[in-house]
Amino acid sequence: MALSQTQKQEIANVLFKYAEGYKKKDVRAILELCSQNITGFGSGIDEVYEGRQQVHEALTRDLKQADEIALKFSGMKCYGDPVVAWLSTGCTFEGVMGKERLMMNGRMTAVLKNTGSRWLIEQIHFSMPFAGQEPGQSYGRTR
Secondary structure (H helix, E strand, C coil), X not given: CCCCHHXXXXXXXXXXXXXXXXXXXXXXXXXXXXXXXXXXXXXXXXXXXXXXXXXXXXXXXXXXHCCEEXXXXXXXXXXXXXXXXXXEEEEEEEEEECCEEEEEEEEEEEEEEECCCCEEEEEEEEECCCCCCCCCCCCXXXX
């Protein structure tokens, strides 16, 4: 059985709350959307997460380094069944660090589990396309 429109909207609401947590710099609100056993990757070489404590540390670091931060999702594709769902979406971080404005365009994937009362993020991955890889090429150059 595929996801219903209601379930897809519930999952979209999880992303909305995730973005809202970033904007408000509310680590607790974001963590409430995550399972205890969440795993994932961020864009940084050291951003590998296993469990809520590591996600807590990463979120704290993210939000501490930015004076202002906003997160936007675009083009979400969501599939699954009433118990588990997976999604892919465009993802843009916009923020201010001191006097510098930043923008990171990337991609995000996530797996969510329906607990019966709400959807929780079980796995998350944010990445940015490799700038050294030309369109139409499978491998990039680092020089």
